[in-house]
Amino acid sequence: MKRVCSYLLHSGALILCGLLLHPNLAHAQFDVPGQPIGKISTDGELMVMELEDGALGKANLFDLAGHTLRFNPEGSRYRVESGALQWDSDFGPELTGTEVTLHHFAFPFSGKNWNSFLVGATGSISFDTLEGDNGLDPRGRVRGISIGRFDPLAEAASALANTVPAICVFFKPRMSGPHYVKELPDRVVVTWDLTEPFGNIQDFTWFKTINRFQVVLHRNGSIEMSYDQIAAKDAIVGVYPMLSDAVEKPLASISAEPHPTVAAHLDVRNLKLSVVDSLLLKITFETRGPVLPEGDPALADITYRVFFDAHIPLPTRVDAAHPAAVWTVRGAAWPGHASRYFAFGQGLSHNVKTSGNTIVLEGVLPAALRGAEQVAVYAEVVAPGNPEQIVERLSPYVVRLSGIRSPEVHLSSLTRKDGPFAIIYESFHYLALPNPQDLSCTVIKALGDRFDFLAYYSDFRIDNQEAGTPSDGPLGGNVTGIAATQHDLESYCSQGRFQWGFVQPVYAGSNQMQEYPPEGAPVGTDHDITFYAHQLGERSLDGKMIPYNYAMSQLGHEMGHRWAAFVSAKVSGETIPLGPVHWARGLQAEAAFPYQRPTEASAMGGGVWQDNFDGTYTQLDDDYYVPATGYSHLDLYLMGLISAAEVPDFFILKNLVPAGKDANGHPIFKADRTKVTIQDVIAIEGPRLPDVDHSQRKFNTGIVVIVEHGQRPSRELIDRANGIRQQWIDYWATTTGHRASMTVNPH
Numbered sequence: 176m177k178r179v180c181s182y183l184l185h186s187g188a189l190i191l192c193g194l195l196l197h198p199n200l201a202h203a204q205f206d207v208p209g210q211p212i213g214k215i216s217t218d219g220e221l222m223v224m225e226l227e228d229g230a231l232g233k234a235n236l237f238d239l240a241g242h243t244l245r246f247n248p249e250g251s252r253y254r255v256e257s258g259a260l261q262w263d264s265d266f267g268p269e270l271t272g273t274e275v276t277l278h279h280f281a282f283p284f285s286g287k288n289w290n291s292f293l294v295g296a297t298g299s300i301s302f303d304t305l306e307g308d309n310g311l312d313p314r315g316r317v318r319g320i321s322i323g324r325f326d327p328l329a330e331a332a333s334a335l336a337n338t339v340p341a342i343c344v345f346f347k348p349r350m351s352g353p354h355y356v357k358e359l360p361d362r363v364v365v366t367w368d369l370t371e372p373f374g375n376i377q378d379f380t381w382f383k384t385i386n387r388f389q390v391v392l393h394r395n396g397s398i399e400m401s402y403d404q405i406a407a408k409d410a411i412v413g414v415y416p417m418l419s420d421a422v423e424k425p426l427a428s429i430s431a432e433p434h435p436t437v438a439a440h441l442d443v444r445n446l447k448l449s450v451v452d453s454l455l456l457k458i459t460f461e462t463r464g465p466v467l468p469e470g471d472p473a474l475a476d477i478t479y480r481v482f483f484d485a486h487i488p489l490p491t492r493v494d495a496a497h498p499a500a501v502w503t504v505r506g507a508a509w510p511g512h513a514s515r516y517f518a519f520g521q522g523l524s525h526n527v528k529t530s531g532n533t534i535v536l537e538g539v540l541p542a543a544l545r546g547a548e549q550v551a552v553y554a555e556v557v558a559p560g561n562p563e564q565i566v567e568r569l570s571p572y573v574v575r576l577s578g579i580r581s582p583e584v585h586l587s588s589l590t591r592k593d594g595p596f597a598i599i600y601e602s603f604h605y606l607a608l609p610n611p612q613d614l615s616c617t618v619i620k621a622l623g624d625r626f627d628f629l630a631y632y633s634d635f636r637i638d639n640q641e642a643g644t645p646s647d648g649p650l651g652g653n654v655t656g657i658a659a660t661q662h663d664l665e666s667y668c669s670q671g672r673f674q675w676g677f678v679q680p681v682y683a684g685s686n687q688m689q690e691y692p693p694e695g696a697p698v699g700t701d702h703d704i705t706f707y708a709h710q711l712g713e714r715s716l717d718g719k720m721i722p723y724n725y726a727m728s729q730l731g732h733e734m735g736h737r738w739a740a741f742v743s744a745k746v747s748g749e750t751i752p753l754g755p756v757h758w759a760r761g762l763q764a765e766a767a768f769p770y771q772r773p774t775e776a777s778a779m780g781g782g783v784w785q786d787n788f789d790g791t792y793t794q795l796d797d798d799y800y801v802p803a804t805g806y807s808h809l810d811l812y813l814m815g816l817i818s819a820a821e822v823p824d825f826f827i828l829k830n831l832v833p834a835g836k837d838a839n840g841h842p843i844f845k846a847d848r849t850k851v852t853i854q855d856v857i858a859i860e861g862p863r864l865p866d867v868d869h870s871q872r873k874f875n876t877g878i879v880v881i882v883e884h885g886q887r888p889s890r891e892l893i894d895r896a897n898g899i900r901q902q903w904i905d906y907w908a909t910t911t912g913h914r915a916s917m918t919v920n921p922h
Contacts, residue, residue, distance in 0.1 A: 208612065208616070208665050208666050208668065209610060209611075209612025209613040209614070209615060209616035209617075209666060209667060209668060210613055210616060211613070211616050211617040211620050211621070212226060212227050212230040212609070212610075212613045212614070212617055213225050213226040213227050213230060213617050213881070213884075214617075214621070215617060215618060215621035215622060215879075217921050217922070218880070218888070218893060219897070220878070220897070220900055220919050220920060220921065221878050221879070221880055221893065221896050221897065221900065221921070222618060222622070222877055222878065222879040222880070222921045223879075223880050223881075223882065223887075223888055224614075224617055224618070224631075224879050224880070224881045224882070225882055225883075225884060225885075225886065226881065226882070226883055226884050227884060228884040228885075229884070230609075230884070231606040231607045231608075231609060231637065232329075232606060232607040233606070234604065234605045234606050234636075235329075235601075235602065235603055235604055236408040236409065236603055236604075236605070237405060237407065237408050237409065237410060237603040238587050238603075239257070239402050239405075239412070239586065239587055240402050240403075240404070240405040241259075241260050241402065241403075242257050242258065242259065242260055242401075242402060242587070243257070243258055243259065243260050243261040243262075243399055243400065243401040243402075244256075244257050244399065244400045244401075244412070244586060245257075245258065245397065245398070245399050246397060246398040246399075246400075246414055246599075247397050247591070248283070248395070248396040248397060249594070249595040250595070251286060251416065251420075251597065252594065252595030252596055252597050253398075253414055253594065253595055253596050253599060254589075254591050254592075254593065254594040254595050254596070255584075255586065255589040255591075255593065255594065255596070255599060256589060256590055256591050257586060257587050257588075257589065260401055260402070260403065261399060261401055262389070262401050262403055263357075263364050263366075263389065263391070265357065266355035266357060266364070266366040266368075266389075267355050267356055267357025267358075267364065267366075268355060268356065268357070269353050269354070269355050270294055270353075270354050270355060270356045270365075273293045273294055273295070273296075273319070274291055274292075274293055274294075275291060275292055275293075275294055275356050275358075275363070275365070276290065276291045277289075277290050277291065277358060277363060278358060279358060279359070279360045279361075279394075280360070280361070280394045282363070282392050282394070282396070283395075283396040284302055284340060284342075284396065284416060285302060285340035285416035285417045285419070286416070286417070286419050286420070287302070287340075289302050293319045294354055294356065294365055295319050295320065295346070296350070296351060296352075296354065296369075297346060297347055297348055297349070297350045297351075297369070298343065298344050298345040298346045298347055298350065298367055298369065298388070298410065299319065299320050299341055299342065299343050299344060299346045300341065300342040300344065300365065300390065300392075301319035301320050301339055301340065301341040301342075302339075302340040302341065303319055303339055303340075319339065319341070320335055320338070320339055320341045320343070320346065320415075321348075322334070322335075322348060323525070324640075324641075325639065325641075325645065327604065327607065327608055327638035327639065328347075328409055328410070328411055328602050328603070328604040328638055328640075329542075329602050329604040329607065329638050330521055330522065331411065331602070332411045332413065332583065332600050332601070332602035333521075333522040333538065333539035333581075333582075333583065333600075333602075334522065334523060334524050334525060334538065334539075335411070335415055335524075335600075336415060336454070336455060336524065336538070336539055336582060336598050336600075337415075337417055337418050337451075337455060337524065337537060337598070338415075338524050338525075338526055339415075339417075340415065340416055340417050341415045342390065342398060342413075342414055342415070343410075343411045343412055343413050343414075343415065343600065344365075344367070344388055344389070344390045344400050344412065345367070345386065345388045345400075345402070345405070345407075345410045345412060346410055346411040346412070347371075347386075347407055347409065347410040347411070347640070348640050349371070349372045349640050349641075350369040350370065350371055350372070350386060350407070351369060351370060351372070352367065352368050352369035352370050352386075353367075353368050354366065354367045354368070354369075355367075355368075360394075361393065361394045362391050362392060362393045362394060363391070363392050364389060364390075364391050365389060365390050365391075365392075366387070366388070366389035367386070367387070367388055367389065368385075368386075368387050369386045369387075370383040370384050370385070370386065371384045371386065371406065371407055373697075374686070374692075374696065374697065374699040374703045374705060375686065375699065375702065375703055375801075376642070376643060376686060376687050376703075376704070376725045376728055376729065376800075376801055377641040377642050377643045377687075378642055378685070378686050379636075379642050379682065379684065379685050379686065380686070381686060381692055381693055381696040381697075381705075382696065382697070383697075384406035384407065385404045385405075385406055386404070386405050386406055386407050387402075387403040387404045387405075388400070388401060388402045388403060388405065389401050389403075398414060400412065408603065408605075409603050409604050409605055409638070410603050411600060411601075411602050411603070412586060412600065412601050412603065413582075413586075413598070413599055413600020413601060414596075414598065414599055414600070415598055415600065416597065416598065418451060418452045418454070418455070418597060418598070421451045421452035421454075421455075421597075422451075422452055423449050423450070423451050423452075423457065424449060424450045424451075424453075424578055425447070425448075425449045426448040426449055426450060426574055426575070426576070426577070427447070427448045427552070427572065427574045427575075428445055428446070428447045428448075429445065429446040429447075429448075429552065429554075429569055429572045430444065430445055431443050431444055431445065431446070431567065431569050433463065434566070434567060437566045437567060438464075438558075438566075439462060439463040439464025439465070439532075440462050440463075440464055440465060440466045440467050440477075440532075441462065441477070441556050441558060441566050441567060442462055442463040442464070442556075442566075442567060443460055443461065443462055443463075443479075443554065443556055443567050443569065444461050444462060444463050445459075445460075445461040446458070446459070446460060446461070446481065446552070446554050446569055447459040447461065448552065448574055450577075450578050450579045451537065452597055453578055453579055453580055454539065454579070454580065454581075454582050454597060454598055455537050455538060455539060455579075456522075456537070456538060456539070456540050456579060457535065457536070457537045458481050458502060458535070458536040458537070459533055459534070459535050459536075460479050460481075460504075460533065460534040460535075460554070461532055461533050462532045462533070462534075463532070464532055465531055465532050466529050466531075466532060466533070466534055467506070468529065469513065469514060469515050469516060469529070470513045470514055471514060472508045472514050473559070474506030474508065474514050474516065474559075475506050475507060475508035475514060475559055476505065476506060476507075476557075476559035476560065477505070477506040477556075477557070477558065477559050478503060478504065478505045478506075478556065478557040479503070479504040479505075479534060479554070479555075479556050480501055480502065480503045480504075480554060480555050480556075480557070481501070481502045481536075481552060481553070481554045482496065482498040482500075482501050482552065482553050482554065482555075483498060483499055483500045483501070483502075483541065483543075483544055483550050483551075483552055484496045484497060484498045484499060484550060484551040484552075484553075484571065485499050485543065485544050485547040485549075485550045485551075486499070489549060489550070489551040489571070489573055490551050490571050491551075491570070491571055492570065492571065493553055493568065493570065493571065496551065496553065496571060499541070499543035499544060499550075500520060500521045500522070500541035500543050500544060501520050501521075502518065502519075502520035502521075502523045502536055502538065503518065503519055503520055504516055504517070504518050504527055504534055504536060505517055505519075506559070516529065516534070518536055520538070520541070521541035521542065521543065522538040522539040522540060522541045522542070523536060523537075523538035524536070524537050524538050539581060539582065539583070540576070540579055540580075540581060542581075544576065545581055547576060548575065548576060549573055549574065549575050549576065550573075550574055550576060551571035551572065551573055551574075552571065552572050552573075552574050553568070553569050553570055553571040553572065554567075554568070554569040555567060555568045555569070556568075582596065582597070582598040582599055582600060583600055583601060583602065584596070584599055584600075584601060585601060586599075586601045604638040605635070605636040605637050605638045605639075606635055606636070606637050606638065606883075607637065607638055608637050608638055608639060608678075608679050609637070609679055609680070611647055611648075611667075611676065611677075611678045611679070612666050612667055612668075614629070614631060614676070614879075615629055615648075615667040615668060615669070615673060615676060616667065616668035618877055618879060619667070619668045619669060619673060620668055622877075622921055622922075624668075624669050624670045624671070624672045624673060625672065625875060625877075625920075626672065626673055626875055626876065626877040627651070627652075627672065627673065627674045627675075627871075627874045627875050627876065628674060628675055628676055628734050628737075628874065628875075628876040628877070629673070629676035629677065629876070629877045629879060630676065630677050630681075630730060630876060630877070630878050630879070630899075630903075631644075631676075631677050631679065631680035631681065631879045631880075631881055632680055632681050632682075632683060632688060632878070632879070632880050632881070632892065632895070632896050632899070633680035633681070633682060633683065633880065633881040633882070633892070634682070634683045634684075634880075634882060634886075634888060634889045634891070634892045635682070635881075635882075635883055636682045636684075637679055637680065637682075639679065642681065642682060642685030642686060642687055643681065643685075643687060643729050644677045644678050644679045644680070644681055644729070644733070645677075645678045645679075645733070646675055646676060646677055646678060646733035646734070646736050647675070647676070647678055648667065648673065648674050648675035648676050648737065649661060649662055649663045649664045649666065649667045649669060649673060649674070650662065650674055650675070650737065651664060651669055651671050651672050651673045651674045652671070652672070652674055652871060653671070654738070654815070654863070654864065654865070654870075655861065655863070655864045656813075656857070656860050656861045656862050656863035656864055657738050657739070657741065657742060657813045657860065657863060658741035658742045658743070658860050659738075659741050674737050675733075675734055675736065675737035677733060680879075680881045681726075681729070683889070683891055683892040683895055686725055687725035687726050687728070687729055688723075688725075688726060688895045688896075688899070689723075689725075689895070690722045690723055690895070690898055691719060691720070691722060692704060692705050692708065701797075701799075702799045702801055703801065704720070704724050704725055704801055704802055707720065707801075707802050708720060710772075711724075711771060711772075711802060714771065720771070720802070721770075721771050721803070721902070722898060722902060723895075723898055723899050723902045724771075724801075724802050724803050725801070725803075726899045726902065726903075727770070727803035727902055727903065727906045728778070728800045728801050728802065728803040728804075730899070730903055730906070731770075731778045731800070731803055731804070731805075731806075731906060731910065732778045732779065732800045734876075735778050735779050735806060735810060736756075736779070738810065738813040738814050739754070739758070739779045739809075739810050739813050740753065740754035740755070740756060740757055740758045740779045740780060740810075741754050741755060741756070742754065742809075742813065742856050742859070742860050743856070743859050743860070744851045744852075744855035744856045744858070744859065745855055745858040745859045746849055746850070746851060746855050750859060751827060751849065751851070753809075753827065753851070753856070754780075757779055757780035757798070758777060758779050758780035758781035758798065758807075758809075759780070759781065759827060760780070760781070760782060760797075760798045760831070761781075761782070761784070761827050761828030761829060761831055761846060762780070762781035762782070762825070762826075762827045762828075763781065763782070763783070763784050763825040763826050763827070763828075764776055764777040764779070764780065764781025764782065764783075764807040764809065764810075764825070765777070765783045765796075765807060766778075766804050766805030766806060766807060766910070767805065767806065767807060767808045767811055767817075767912065768805045768806070768909060768910050768911065768912040769804070769805050769910075770802075770803050770804055770805045770906060770909055770910050771802060771803065772796075772802070772804075774795050774796055775796055775804035775805055776796040776797060776798060776804060776807075777804065777805070777806055777807035777809075777810055778800050778803070778804045778805065778806060778810075778910075779806070779807070779810055780798045780800075781798055781807065782794050782795075782796060782797055782798050783795040783796040784826075784828060786848070787843070790845055790846075791834050791843050791844065791845050791846075792828055792843070792844055792845075792846050792848075793837050793841050793842070793843050794841055794842045794843075794844065795841055803906065804910075805909070805910035806910050806911070808821065808822045808823060808825075809822060809825065809853070809856070811911065811912075811914075812853060812863060812867075813863060814870075814911070814915070815863060815865060815866070815867055815870025815871065816867065816870065816872075816911055816912075816914040816915055817867060817914070818866070818867040819853045819854070819857065819862070819863075822852075822853040824850060824851070824852045824853075825850075825851050825852075826848050826849060826850050826851055827848075827849050827851055828844070828846035828847065828848055828849075829846060829847045829849065830845075830846055830847045831844045831845075831846045832844060832845040832846070871915075872914065872915045872916065873915070873916050873918070874907070874915060874916070874917050874918070875917070875918045875919070875920055876903065876917060876918070876919050877919070877921055878896055878899065878900050878903075878919055880892050880893065880896050900919045903917060903919065904917050904918070904919060
């Protein structure tokens with residue numbers, strides 16, 4: 176299954192757009208058919224999905240504003256109490272970097288005395304001894320603590336355990352603002368004054384917010400976390416020392432039959448489970464021969480999985496199992512980067528340890544298994560090249576879960592009598608992310624397989640730091656020649672019609688569901704719609720830009736992923752990826768039918784490049800999808816809306832080097848140019864089928880508003896969803912040059 180991310184197309188950073196970004200979607204990972212999670216009704220041209228009670232769990236919102244938490248050391252552990260706010264209003268000087276050096280004392284933490292530490296811009300402190308350049312460790316990871324872009328906080332909090340010694344004061348990704356440090360003879364005070372991100376398509380607010388909190392590290396090792404003003408409601412709070420002297424207790428050793436025809440590094444001989452310091456579950460895969468080391472390109476797509484099933488009666492066969500949690504190790508390799516193993520799953524640390532013939536995973540017991548006395552554990556290994564090629568499988572084995580507990584607590588309710596705790600934290604979060612197969616099955620089983628696309632909107636937030644959503648789907652319609660093929664229709668409950676959709680609902684209060692920016696919203700960068708308000712308003716009679724601009728950016732981009740951007744081209748015998756998920760920044764990808772500006776780059780990335788005929792190129796429009804833009808000729812060919820003969824030759828620029836700006840402020844780059852033709856694409860991918868004379872031209876989108884159990888959609892949600900519905904029909908007609916039509920019809 177493919178899972179596509181939207182995000183900042185201009186970032187230049189590699190983003191692994193795949194299952195690695197969605198560890199919480201256990202069903203989606205293994206193409207288990209979705210199950211309805213609510214009931215469907217209609218409201219005009221919209222669908223209303225009322226969720227089953229508890230379908231997305233429960234939110235746990237921040238409740239410590241106006242309080243101080245004190246962590247009192249007791250040996251290597253802590254007792255915690257919550258009290259009235261203790262606040263030092265003298266912040267000291269602003270910290271310009273990340274590292275703080277102590278001059279009066281060394282702070283005792285995680286079994287060591289520290290003379291320095293790192294202050295994270297998003298509300299954390301880490302005691303990281305790894306050295307590297309530009310804030311990266313030798314493996315290219317960010318020093319200190321960080322989580323994946325799509326990691327829900329409910330799961331990320333547990334995945335931080337035993338990875339790096341750290342303190343999460345109010346760890347919330349994407350926040351920004353000044354932070355201050357003041358050192359005194361007996362303590363050091365660190366204060367953050369941060370705002371949540373604002374104004375962008377992925378944001379929940381148009382204006383700055385106030386989030387002011389501080390931590391005091393005392394000479395005796397005690398830690399005080401204080402919260403003055405907090406606008407945000409989700410974050411990770413806790414203390415994460417390393418379990419360096421932890422006691423390991425064996426739980427089980429599961430043997431497997433030898434498979435001499437399987438490669439030695441894929442032939443699992445034993446699966447061992449143990450408990451570390453009563454807090455962490457440790458899984459060790461032992462293979463017949465040495466596992467592939469990181470850096471070996473052959474490890475790409477190798478997958479090791481262990482499944483946990485707590486359903487009673489416990490299964491004795493894999494085909495009877497319904498895993499409540501899955502831990503996965505997958506190898507990944509991509510051009511220009513060393514191959515690596517990644518781990519993902521509920522409660523699992525992303526770190527993978529390999530040595531000789533072992534692969535070791537470690538994590539907190541998944542929430543779905545807490546309280547279970549026994550679980551059935553089984554495992555499988557998947558060879559690269561074919562996700563269905565399971566080369567090794569261990570049958571379910573009953574394991575008694577004894578001597579293991581979760582380090583997560585409810586901090587505001589603790590007293591000095593509780594504990595002591597080796598690791599202690601609380602995750603404050605919104606409702607859980609849904610499984611996209613469950614969403615599509617809820618709709619299709621109720622109303623039939625009549626939708627090409629599905630878009631979801633809600634009046635509640637989910638556990639995601641971004642207001643937008645990735646997209647995925649089974650690619651119904653059986654199109655070939657686009658480097659992505661139809662798959663897993665059953666998982667989405669489709670007989671062949673459903674193609675693509677949002678992974679999760681977009682919140683009604685987010686920026687991208689609002690018709691226009693509010694009055695007084697600050698003007699942002701050229702990646703914010705406010706930057707273009709005057710320019711776009713000049714083109715309309717009422718002086719306003721096209722409504723729901725952000726919503727069209729999201730819809731146009733995500734639904735465009737049904738066809739793009741996966742293809743490569745063969746030029747002079749060389750295979751050149753044009754994506755792989757968004758068009759490369761240097762790809763000439765001008766919109767064939769612009770949506771609202773004379774010159775637009777494709778909604779799928781790339782840019783509009785002017786050749787200056789001196790080895791430099793001026794970027795007239797960049798690869799970011801704000802304001803909403805149209806599709807390139809290459810996109811339209813892949814969509815089946817124009818023939819190969821209608822795609823003009825284009826080019827791709829490599830080795831971009833900044834070379835100033837032109838008189839209009841457009842950036843200029845030196846670059847190496849390679850001409851590309853549509854026949855170069857066809858040489859690798861084959862022709863697009865069905866061709867332009869037989870391709871689909873009429874599409875239907877289901878727009879679904881989702882509410883919690885027992886609720887009805889708010890008038891605001893209905894009005895905004897209807898506004899998006901109307902604009903989406905016009906957007907599609909305009910950007911396809913009226914060669915295709917879009918309906919939004921639930922009936």
